[in-house]
Amino acid sequence: MEENCEKENTKTLLECLKGRRGNAVPFWLMRQAGRYLPEYRKLRSSTGGFLDLVYDPKKAAEVTMQPIRRFGMNGAILFSDILVIPHALGQPVTFEAGEGPKLSPILIAEDFKKLNVERIDRTLEPIYETVSNVVHGLKAEGFDDTAMIGFAGSPWTVACYMIEGGGSKVFEATKYWAYRHPESFSELINIISGATLHYLSRQIEAGAEAIQIFDSWSGILNSENFARWVIEPTKSIVDALKKRHPDIPVIGFAREAGVKLEDYALGSGVDAIGIDYSMPPEWVRDHIQIHKPVQGNLDPVALLAGGDTLKKSATHILEVFSTGKNPFIFNLGHGVIKDTAPECVEELCEIIREFKA
Ligand code: CP3
Numbered sequence: 001m002e003e004n005c006e007k008e009n010t011k012t013l014l015e016c017l018k019g020r021r022g023n024a025v026p027f028w029l030m031r032q033a034g035r036y037l038p039e040y041r042k043l044r045s046s047t048g049g050f051l052d053l054v055y056d057p058k059k060a061a062e063v064t065m066q067p068i069r070r071f072g073m074n075g076a077i078l079f080s081d082i083l084v085i086p087h088a089l090g091q092p093v094t095f096e097a098g099e100g101p102k103l104s105p106i107l108i109a110e111d112f113k114k115l116n117v118e119r120i121d122r123t124l125e126p127i128y129e130t131v132s133n134v135v136h137g138l139k140a141e142g143f144d145d146t147a148m149i150g151f152a153g154s155p156w157t158v159a160c161y162m163i164e165g166g167g168s169k170v171f172e173a174t175k176y177w178a179y180r181h182p183e184s185f186s187e188l189i190n191i192i193s194g195a196t197l198h199y200l201s202r203q204i205e206a207g208a209e210a211i212q213i214f215d216s217w218s219g220i221l222n223s224e225n226f227a228r229w230v231i232e233p234t235k236s237i238v239d240a241l242k243k244r245h246p247d248i249p250v251i252g253f254a255r256e257a258g259v260k261l262e263d264y265a266l267g268s269g270v271d272a273i274g275i276d277y278s279m280p281p282e283w284v285r286d287h288i289q290i291h292k293p294v295q296g297n298l299d300p301v302a303l304l305a306g307g308d309t310l311k312k313s314a315t316h317i318l319e320v321f322s323t324g325k326n327p328f329i330f331n332l333g334h335g336v337i338k339d340t341a342p343e344c345v346e347e348l349c350e351i352i353r354e355f356k357a
Pocket of ligand 1: 029030031032033034035044050077078079080081082083095097099100101151167214216335
């Protein structure tokens with residue numbers, strides 16, 4: 001059709017995020033760079049800590065490129081972590097091998113008054129350089145249909161780690177603070193939102209072509225608090241980003257939001273919706289994909305299992321989402337598990353590439 005004439009040079013993933021469906025299903029995988037790849041483990045073992053790798057623009061760009069060279073995904077996600085924001089704001093963050101992240105917990109409102117948004121670029125500057133290195137690397141190595149994806153955690157999920165001091169199953173202290181003292185909690189969310197907006201803008205200025213906002217712990221909130229602490233802050237960040245960079249699509253991944261995902265799709269301002277593996281694809285097609293492009297939702301354990309399990313799960317997802325109103329991007333419903341065999345990822349790539357709607 002005539003409206004497609006001028007769009008020959010844009011990338012498949014970006015077209016889908018803008019609501020235009022092509023013949024092929026684009027794909028990338030959350031945590032596609034990381035410990036399941038021998039080349040990552042090698043590079044990681046020659047670098048001090050995890051954050052030393054994240055703040056090394058050459059090495060972080062190399063790690064970002066590793067899965068692209070093997071599998072040719074349509075998206076290259078920046079190699080970094082959502083916890084660089086608390087780190088850059090002045091909260092000590094460490095990653096101990098095998099233990100997950102540790103932060104010195106923020107226990108009272110007085111603590112976060114010391115966080116300093118003005119200073120974040122002192123820490124984050126190398127990450128912007130990584131983005132620009134990846135953009136150049138993709139071009140130099142001929143990956144013309146791979147888009148550079150920048151990211152950040154949502155203010156809610158980042159606050160969870162900042163208050164709890166690390167991972168948790170229920171983040172009770174954070175919820176208690178949000179429910180019991182919403183005014184001071186809102187001040188913390190505003191500080192994180194301001195830092196996140198700046199961080200994402202700088203990633204875009206360095207060459208990121210799409211953005212994903214990870215809201216890993218949005219599922220633990222009831223609907224009223226989901227609206228206030230997930231949808232509202234996300235919308236304020238997305239609205240401000242759109243004013244500065246109207247053409248950059250934003251994917252929102254509100255993990256385990258369940259049926260609240262419909263409010264999120266309609267209220268958060270994001271362009272496309274990440275779908276975790278707990279969601280039935282048929283429900284998502286009928287309630288979410290009618291509004292926006294969707295991305296997901298293979299169970300990472302199905303990828304770990306490989307073989308028939310993988311083939312069956314992946315094909316079902318492809319079949320259902322290819323009948324939806326808006327485009328579909330294949331991805332997992334959460335990150336690649338570290339014991340996954342790279343051969344299973346190769347199998348998945350073939351299943352997606354060979355699929356005909
Ligand atoms: O490939 C990619 O997806 C890009 C890189 C990326 C990392 N973390 C690298 C990483 C991304 C997008 C993230 C996001 C992230 N980080 C989230 C949101 C997504 C999710 O998983 O729900 C969260 C909650 C974090 C916080 C975090 N970072 C945790 C809980 C952990 C420890 C658990 C684990 O899997 O090890 C990390 C460490 C981390 N982030 C690693 C990597 C590759 C492992 C560290 C290592 O290799 O030593």
